[in-house]
Amino acid sequence: MIQRDNLTRQLYAQDASMYQEFPEGVSFPKSGEDIRRLVKKANEDKFTITARSAGTSLAGQTTGGGVIMDVSRYMNQILTLDGEQHIAHVQPGVIRDTLNREAAKHQLLFGPDTATTNRCMIGGMIGNNSSGSYSIKYKTTREHTLEIEAVLSDGSTAIFKPLTSEELEEKKKLENLEGHIYRSMLRLIERNRELIQNSYPHPEIIRRNTGYALDKLCEMQPFDPNGRKFNLCELLCGSEGTLAMTVSARLNLSTLDQHKLVVVPQFETLEEAMRAAVEIVNFDPAAVELVDHIILNATKGNIEQRKNRFFLEGEPNYILITQFEGNDPEELQKKAEQVSAKLSEKSLGYAYPIIPEEDKMKRVWELRRAGLGLLMGLGSDGRSPSFCEDTAVRVQDLPEYVKEFRTILDKHNTKCVFYAHASVGELHLRPQIDITTETGLNTMKTMADEIADLVKKYNGSLSGEHGDGRVRAPYIEKILGREMLPVLRQVKEIWDPEYIFNPGKIVKPKPIDQDLRFSPSYQKPEPETVLSWRKEGDFGSAMELCNGAGVCRKLAESGGTMCPSYQATKDEKDSTRGRANVFRQVFAGENPAGYESEELKEALDLCLSCKACKSECPANVDMAKMKTEFMNGWHQKNGSTLKERFFADAAKVFPLASITPKIANKVAGSAIGKKVLEGVFGIDSRRDLPKFANQTFRGWFKKHRRNGAVKSDEKVVLFVDVFTNYNDPEIGKSAVSVLEHMGYEVLIPKAMETGRPQLSKGFLDEAKSICGEVLEEFTEYVEAGIPVVGLEPSEILTVRDEFLELCSDEQLPLAEKLAGQSHLFEEFVARNKSRLSPKAQNQTVTLHGHCHAKALVGNDPTVEALSAVGFTVDVLETGCCGMAGSFGYEKDHYDVSQEIGGLVLFPTLQKQKDPLVCAPGFSCRHQIKDGVNIKSYHPAELIHRSLS
The missing domain is CATH 3.30.43.10 (Uridine Diphospho-n-acetylenolpyruvylglucosamine Reductase, domain 2)
Incomplete structure (x- = not known):
């Protein structure tokens, strides 16, 4: 248990x-x-x-x-969803976006919208009384929670919901803990009502979560005869799991507006933006979100978010993402224009782009939602501990409050990230302080005191949505006053007298500086490495990048690729966050297990090295890179197995098998052969290994050179990898034909590998050697400025990515030039599409992108190249196929591999009738064949067949 x-x-x-x-x-x-x-x-x-x-x-x-x-792994079911009554009954592990996908089928939604909606869950939203970007319209989780089924601290169960006066009297008569709670809470409110109303934050502040929500109970019957029915759900919302354990909840769903529109005013100064926010709320927006220059600058360094900067005009220091919603698009346009006119009239801001397109609006909000993760991934120089994360004041007080807040920043010689919910007077404020130093830690504690005093001055809330927890609970006394602390303790003890549930949160907290992840006592890991870790600075810094935001916990239905094994298993150890946390723990400290850690090896076992985290993780954690360094260290300590060496040694084994390809294929495909391969090399017998071609690509190309290959002053180097050469030579032939059609003379280098299999298995010394050999051979191409084109995405992108970490400092300039001259085949074709002369055709091709290409390049070049020769391209919103090089062939991984393929890819293709499928990756094509028995094609093959 x-x-x-x-x-x-x-x-x-x-x-x-x-x-x-x-x-x-x-x-x-x-x-x-x-x-x-x-x-x-x-x-x-x-x-x-x-x-x-x-x-x-x-x-x-x-x-x-x-x-x-x-509760996330198993208690994640939507029990019922009543479209007519607008009510959903859910377990606490239901993801907010999952609920809204189902609700949208009835034109409904659950309104509270945190930045983490693709992985945050209803149980956590109840615990924190979450709200989010649309809180000016939808308020908080509290306003939408109708009923909570809970387990109480003695193990009994109760259902909390609105009660009539008669029902309330019946509850008071119960001779159990539930009855005790009702009797005691009513007495507590009656005795302390005036104190509560005088102590709590201003009632105009929508997002006020300091302490327990006793002020909300004061608004109810019997204390206010005209108030709401008495409902302890409103107390449980925001209680952070300190009073009861949620089993299920009934939630109110709102009607989904049919239209929306975004306008994004852009500003030079924070003062302008704050004054503009006060003006904008008068136009009844659904959201007004502040994003500052620190986050905007961080988007430049994130592969995924760079694409979402399209709406920025110049280099604004602050923007207000403003959304209007309703059922009349003309009315929304009118409001946006009125906002622009009003701000322009008052000289607030310099640009006001209006964005009505749904896909573009989505990209704007993706940039906003990435904010927290981006700023938490700025590295040690940009550490911003979350100690005053979401203070809230009235909107009209925001300009002066921010002005005084900046005075505190100046006093302590630090700067701060300002972003989030300007529409409701709540900003996420993240001063940059390095708490791994004694000076930084003392600064944080001093500022926490001063900021609490400032919040109290404006009768604000120390927590607007993220709760008190451990970090703000020590300052509740400053906000609510000393007399309220015994009252809050009484609440806790009425519900949980033995302090079983989440002790130390809200009441009786530990000091703010106890149990810190990073503190002056933290010892940064400094392991020996083979990779250079040039971008991160060192391996230890790479281990510190993860901030816990948990973007890697989103499911396949939310889109994206990260993290494929987690999407299948829903096990924390299979998320990038889980692995990163274990990395830091086993390498940090006085006696680190480091490269000998069995726990870390287990956590990395299902990492497919897909590289999705490199682009999708807002903190830019590169788990594939971290894994290969660890596995190399593991091999150094423990040696390697035949199973690990089999695919890494493909370039040595394949030439032997290709001497008699028919015999090799027959043996590998026989029952006995499969049994041997499974027993010796761990290759699952349910898999069919790729067949060896009767003639290798290189054998064909020698004849082609003698029999009429194109000669030209314009040359291109075609990098043909091991698998293309021995297994799929037709792809190489197609590529040669396309390149020659475009007027290029094709050169084939001796090298057939860039070290991808070695990197995947953690043989870095071999990968480093291969890198050196390739750089030496390709020096003449680099010096001549000849482009290098690769057919297998993972191989050619190794040149653009890992080569820059494998090479020596002396080799780095050459490696950087080679990286700049290296292209995916489809990238090169797209850039030179004017040279193509395709036949007329009208055919749709379904594209499943390769993980490494999606992470480092994106699908756009493939789409452009295929479109250039007349195809209509349907890009599948798929993540990893599940094969990932040798991963899916291995017996220990076969089932997970198939589960990953079955998340989106397999069912999507099965729904299509005789699809023409394009899959640039060798492994992807074989996974599609094994999973749904559909042949898929490399872009070179499709482009070749379309040329006249």
Whole structure:
């Protein structure tokens, strides 16, 4: 029932906050009954429980020293969704976006919209009373939670919902913990009502989550005869799992507006932007989001987010992403124009682009949502601990509040990220402080005090949505006053007298600087490496990049590729975040296990090295690169196996097999052959190995050179990899034909490998040697300025990526030039498409992009090249196919490989009738063949067949 192994404890020692605390163990309940049994056991064995779903909390709510209860793996079902009543009944592990995809079928949505909606879960949203970008329209989770089924601290169950006066009287009569809660809470409010109303933040502040929501209970019957029905759900929302464990919830769904439109005013100064926000809210927007220059600059260094900067005019320091929603598009356009006119009239801002296109609006919001992860991934020079993350004041107070906040920043000689929810007076404020130094840590503690005083001055809330947790709980006294602390403790003890549920959060907190992930006592890892780690600075810095934002926990249905194994298993150890956390833990400290860590090897086992994290992770964590360095170190300590060497040695084995290809194919395809391959090399017998061609590409090309190959002053080097040469020579032939059609003389180098298989398996010394050999051979091409074109994406992109880390400092200038001259085949064709003369045709091709290409280049060049020869291209929104080089061939990985393929790729292709499929990757084509029995083609083959 409780997993207590070291790896699991390491995985759950941190969330997205600045804290790290190793739990006793982790539980994965499958039902309310499982939760009830866990709570009973906690009472018997005297351990505590901290509830957790996605673990994206910023205040340390989901870290704890007892048992972590993770509801995300199993309790993730939408139990019912009533489109007529606008009600959804869900388990706590349901992802917000998953709920909204189902709700959209009924033209409904769950309104609260955090930046983490593709992985945050309803249980966490209830715990934190989450809201998000649209809180000016939809308010908070509290306003949409109708009913909560919960397990109480004694293991009993209760359902909390709005109660009539008669129902409330019946609850008070119950002779159990539930009855005690109702009786005691009513008495508590009655005795302290005036104190509560005088102590809590201004009621105009929509997002006020400081302490327990006692001020909301004061608004209800019987305390206000005209108020809402008494409903303890409103107290549980924002209670951070300290009062009860959520089993399920009934949620109110809102009607989905048919139209929306975005206008993005752009500013030179923060003062302008804040004054503009005050003006904009008068036009009834659905959202007004501030993004500052620190985040905008960070988008330049992120492959994925660079594409989303299209709407920026010049280099604004601040922007306000403003969305209007409704059912009349003309009215929305009118509002946007009125906003632009008003701001221009008041000389607020210099540009006001209006964006009505749905796909472009989506890209604007993707840039906004990436903000947190981007700024948390700025490295040690940009450390910004989340200690004053989301203070909230009234909107009209925002300009003066920000002015005074900046005075505090100046006083401490630091700068700050300003972004988020300007529409409701809440900004995410992230001062840059390096708390790994004593000076930085003391600065953070001093500023936390001063900022709490400033919030109190404006009668604001210390937490607008992310909760008090550990980081803000020590300052509740400053905001609500000393007299309120005993009242808050009474609330906790009414519900949970033994402090079983999430202790140390909201009440009785530890000091802000205890259990920090990074602190003056932190020892940065400094392991020996083969790769240079030039971009990150060193391997230790790469291990510190992950910030816990958990973008890698999104599911396949949300789009993107990261993290394919997590999408299949939903196990934290298979996420980039989980692996990164284990990396840091096993390499840091006085006695690190480092390259000998069994736990890290296990966590990396299902990493497909797809590179999606390199572009999709906002902190730019490159787990494929980290894995290859670790596996190299592991081999140095422990040696390697025949299974690990088999695919890495393909260039040595394939020439022998190609001498008698028919015999090799027959043996490999026979039952006995498959059994031997499985037993000796670990190749799953359910797989068919790629067949060897009767004639290699190189054998064909020698004859082609003698029999009429194009000679030209314009030359191109065609890099033909091992697999194309021995298994798929037709692709090489097609590529030669296309390039010669374009007027180029094709040169074939001796090299057939760039070290991709060696990198995948962690043989870095061999990969480094191959890199050196390729650089030496290609020097003449580089000096002559001859472009190098590759057919297998993973091979040619190794030249553009890993070569820059494998080469020596002396080789780096040459490697950089070669990288600049290297192209995917389809990239080169797209750039020179004017040389093509295609036949007229009208055919649709379905494109499944290669993971490395999507991460480093994108699908656009392939689309452009295929379109140039007349194809209509349907780009599949697929992630990794699941094969990933040798991964899917291995017996230990076959099932997961098929599960990954079955997430999106297989079912999408199965729905199509006789699709013409393009898959640039060798492994992808074989996975598609094995998974759905459809032949797919390399772009070179399709382009070749289309030329006249």
